[in-house]
Amino acid sequence: MRSTHPTWRATAVGVALGIALAACGGGGPVVVASKNFVEQDILGELLAQELEATGVPVERRLHLGGTFVCHNALVEGEADVYVEYTGTAYTAILERTGTADPDSVLLVVESEYADRWDLAWGPPLGFENTFALVVRNADAESLELATISDLARVAPSMTAGFGPEFMAREDGYAGLARAYGFEFGDVRQLELGLMYRALEEGQIDVAVANSTDGQIAGLDLVVLRDDRQYFPPYQAAPVVRREILERHPAVWEVLVGLEGALDDVTMRELNHQVAVEGRDAAAVVRAWRESR
Amino acid sequence: MTYSEGNRERSAVEFEGVGYALPDGRWIVRGLSLAVGGRETVVLVGRSGAGKTTALKLVNRLLDPSEGRVEVGGTSTQEWDPVALRRCTGWVIQEVGLFPHLSVRRNVGLVPELLGWERERIDARVHELLNLVGLPAVEFAARRPHQLSGGERQRVGVARALAADPPLLLLDEPFGALDPITRAEIQREFRDLVHRLGKAALFVTHDLREALALGDRVGVMAAGRLVAIEPAGRFLECEHPEARALAATLNGGAGRDG
Amino acid sequence: MGDLIRYLSANRGQVVSLFGEHLVLVGIAVGAAVAIGVPLGILATRDRRIEVGVLGVTNVLQTIPSLALFGFLIPVPLLGGIGASTAIVALTLYALLPIVRNTHAGIRGIEPALTEAARGMGMTDRQLLARVELPLAAGVIVAGIRIATVISIGIATIAAAIGAGGLGVYIFQGLAMVNDTVILAGAVPAALLALTADGILGWLARRLTPPGAPGARSATTAARPT
Numbered sequence: 099m100r101s102t103h104p105t106w107r108a109t110a111v112g113v114a115l116g117i118a119l120a121a122c123g124g125g126g127p128v129v130v131a132s133k134n135f136v137e138q139d140i141l142g143e144l145l146a147q148e149l150e151a152t153g154v155p156v157e158r159r160l161h162l163g164g165t166f167v168c169h170n171a172l173v174e175g176e177a178d179v180y181v182e183y184t185g186t187a188y189t190a191i192l193e194r195t196g197t198a199d200p201d202s203v204l205l206v207v208e209s210e211y212a213d214r215w216d217l218a219w220g221p222p223l224g225f226e227n228t229f230a231l232v233v234r235n236a237d238a239e240s241l242e243l244a245t246i247s248d249l250a251r252v253a254p255s256m257t258a259g260f261g262p263e264f265m266a267r268e269d270g271y272a273g274l275a276r277a278y279g280f281e282f283g284d285v286r287q288l289e290l291g292l293m294y295r296a297l298e299e300g301q302i303d304v305a306v307a308n309s310t311d312g313q314i315a316g317l318d319l320v321v322l323r324d325d326r327q328y329f330p331p332y333q334a335a336p337v338v339r340r341e342i343l344e345r346h347p348a349v350w351e352v353l354v355g356l357e358g359a360l361d362d363v364t365m366r367e368l369n370h371q372v373a374v375e376g377r378d379a380a381a382v383v384r385a386w387r388e389s390r
Numbered sequence: 391m392t393y394s395e396g397n398r399e400r401s402a403v404e405f406e407g408v409g410y411a412l413p414d415g416r417w418i419v420r421g422l423s424l425a426v427g428g429r430e431t432v433v434l435v436g437r438s439g440a441g442k443t444t445a446l447k448l449v450n451r452l453l454d455p456s457e458g459r460v461e462v463g464g465t466s467t468q469e470w471d472p473v474a475l476r477r478c479t480g481w482v483i484q485e486v487g488l489f490p491h492l493s494v495r496r497n498v499g500l501v502p503e504l505l506g507w508e509r510e511r512i513d514a515r516v517h518e519l520l521n522l523v524g525l526p527a528v529e530f531a532a533r534r535p536h537q538l539s540g541g542e543r544q545r546v547g548v549a550r551a552l553a554a555d556p557p558l559l560l561l562d563e564p565f566g567a568l569d570p571i572t573r574a575e576i577q578r579e580f581r582d583l584v585h586r587l588g589k590a591a592l593f594v595t596h597d598l599r600e601a602l603a604l605g606d607r608v609g610v611m612a613a614g615r616l617v618a619i620e621p622a623g624r625f626l627e628c629e630h631p632e633a634r635a636l637a638a639t640l641n642g643g644a645g646r647d648g
Numbered sequence: 649m650g651d652l653i654r655y656l657s658a659n660r661g662q663v664v665s666l667f668g669e670h671l672v673l674v675g676i677a678v679g680a681a682v683a684i685g686v687p688l689g690i691l692a693t694r695d696r697r698i699e700v701g702v703l704g705v706t707n708v709l710q711t712i713p714s715l716a717l718f719g720f721l722i723p724v725p726l727l728g729g730i731g732a733s734t735a736i737v738a739l740t741l742y743a744l745l746p747i748v749r750n751t752h753a754g755i756r757g758i759e760p761a762l763t764e765a766a767r768g769m770g771m772t773d774r775q776l777l778a779r780v781e782l783p784l785a786a787g788v789i790v791a792g793i794r795i796a797t798v799i800s801i802g803i804a805t806i807a808a809a810i811g812a813g814g815l816g817v818y819i820f821q822g823l824a825m826v827n828d829t830v831i832l833a834g835a836v837p838a839a840l841l842a843l844t845a846d847g848i849l850g851w852l853a854r855r856l857t858p859p860g861a862p863g864a865r866s867a868t869t870a871a872r873p874t
Contacts, residue, residue, distance in 0.1 A: 266822075287821070
């Protein structure tokens with residue numbers, strides 16, 4: 099066995115470095131997780147790169163799964179941090195209803211998460227990703243649609259396309275119809291991937307999407323304002339295990355440093371670069387960080 | 391070769407120098423000249439592959455001759471519409487081919503139905519024929535083919551061939567699959583029936599005994615040619631080697647596949 | 649089980665409506681496949697080139713994963729787009745193979761002696777088809793329709809992904825919400841529908857098979873001793 103064999107040398111160096119870093123960091127890398135859609139790929143990558151830049155060792159487990167998968171990973175200690183949305187934590191995880199005020203929602207989720215699972219919320223990143231009712235720009239102009247209430251006039255003659263989750267949840271379409279007092283003439287349930295194409299081709303007139311989706315700008319679509327505040331606030335903010343904060347004090351500084359770093363427009367732009375232009379998320383994040 | 395004068399002025403079937411070749415050039419029938427009289431039963435015997443069945447199929451245009459001319463009822467087969475020709479000719483094959491999804495009555499009445507007879511006329515005719523072949527209509531008309539024995543099926547096959555009262559019957563080893571006793575019985579009945587009704591028949595078999603029992607004349611086919619043709623009563627005096635070979639089977643191999 | 653029953657009865661209006669949508673999708677597709685497939689199967693028995701072509705194409709269609717076929721059809725003008733029409737086209741294409749193949753096999757499986765007897769008696773091609781071939785092949789053809797129907801009921805659940813409705817709506821909702829009861833609310837009625845269709849068409853196929861037809865147990869043309 100040649101001791102100068104490249105693979106063996108690399109392994110030896112790697113092990114040494116790993117031990118050194120672990121010793122520095124006081125035990126184990128920080129595991130960064132993210133949910134399974136484009137925006138989350140970007141946000142997870144952002145957390146990871148920011149942490150690495152301050153010397154904190156990072157292990158990435160991006161595109162892990164849905165809301166519940168990521169939440170459980172933190173609770174079980176298999177991941178340490180990911181970006182969640184306050185509204186989702188409020189309604190889906192804590193199963194609460196009512197209140198539209200972003201500050202109260204944040205307060206509630208912070209205290210509940212701390213009490214129940216010893217999880218902390220970092221400050222909001224600066225944007226909201228809420229359910230958005232979108233229509234084609236041409237329709238918005240000709241039918242004078244700016245808010246969801248404006249739809250009441252024309253809804254019976256419109257076809258809406260919703261994903262299975264929005265259709266199934268009580269606080270999805272059912273709640274929306276109750277809150278605004280109208281229903282659409284025809285409602286189709288279809289997979290999220292088909293939504294934009296169907297809207298573009300005129301097979302549906304209204305779709306429910308994410309407000310920060312990259313396609314919205316590119317496809318000349320208009321997001322209708324939720325004037326009755328039906329949807330809870332969905333502020334994006336990191337959720338992190340308290341234990342990690344004690345082990346790596348640098349982590350909290352990074353999270354604080356990201357407060358207000360991304361607004362709606364910027365998030366949408368980054369989403370566009372990855373989802374529509376097809377660029378690599380890590381590269382897009384790196385480029386954006388350098389431009390800050 | 392002699393042409394029989396027959397009992398009607400016009401032959402039912404006439405072969406004139408008929409030959410049939412496969413696409414690859416092999417001749418299955420060659421130089422066949424034969425006339426079947428209007429009330430005559432001619433039986434063709436010979437080994438397997440001698441061209442007997444092919445000759446039969448040249449009559450109702452299931453095959454067309456490569457050379458020569460076949461006449462049915464005085465008209466060349468080439469001038470006959472094949473479908474019309476077949477409806478004027480009784481066709482009986484060894485497997486019978488009774489349609490399993492139809493009753494005996496509907497099987498027998500098939501050609502009249504194709505010809506557009508009225509229902510009552512068909513029913514009467516079926517009734518008549520079943521009784522004629524020894525299957526009382528009352529008992530058999532409503533049965534299905536799978537409920538019949540081999541002998542019964544063959545009789546139905548004959549009845550079916552006679553239904554539209556064709557002047558000519560073509561039979562291809564029709565009794566080959568029957569047991570010896572039933573076979574002998576049905577041969578006797580067939581001969582009586584055909585003579586009584588005054589039909590012409592061209593019958594093919596590999597069994598000389600059957601040929602001698604049924605035929606007015608018996609012809610021997612070998613390698614596609616008609617090598618001998620004699621009245622049944624004088625067949626055993628025929629000198630031709632092929633005829634003698636067949637005759638030998640009567641005693642030597644008799645009873646085995648009779 | 650109790651949860652499922654409660655869910656079904658609490659939502660019976662919608663359950664019935666989705667069930668109806670499912671039936672319509674399958675019904676139109678199988679109907680179209682019969683209208684196209686049976687004649688194709690008949691043609692395939694007449695002409696060797698058509699036989700090879702038709703059986704080959706329908707074979708290939710079957711190998712395409714169903715979700716992929718739905719995806720391919722969406723951009724097609726006229727036939728495509730989201731909704732029931734695309735789903736019906738896809739379902740029809742899947743239903744073709746069993747029907748074409750069984751029509752072809754059913755007619756080919758008829759004893760040659762029967763065809764020879766029919767021709768020798770003076771039946772035209774059309775009479776042969778109508779009086780002999782189709783009646784005798786009917787049982788096998790219906791068996792093919794049976795297979796096609798059961799397949800369609802299953803694949804139609806995917807139609808919900810492209811906005812065509814049907815019982816798949818519940819299955820996709822249940823998957824998104826990680827709720828087994830809702831998944832079953834879609835899957836169980838679909839399974840029951842498939843079982844029922846299978847039973848009815850199986851019975852019909854047996855009824856239509858006379859003894860001696862291809863697929864039946866006894867043969868008429870083998871002579872039996874008296």
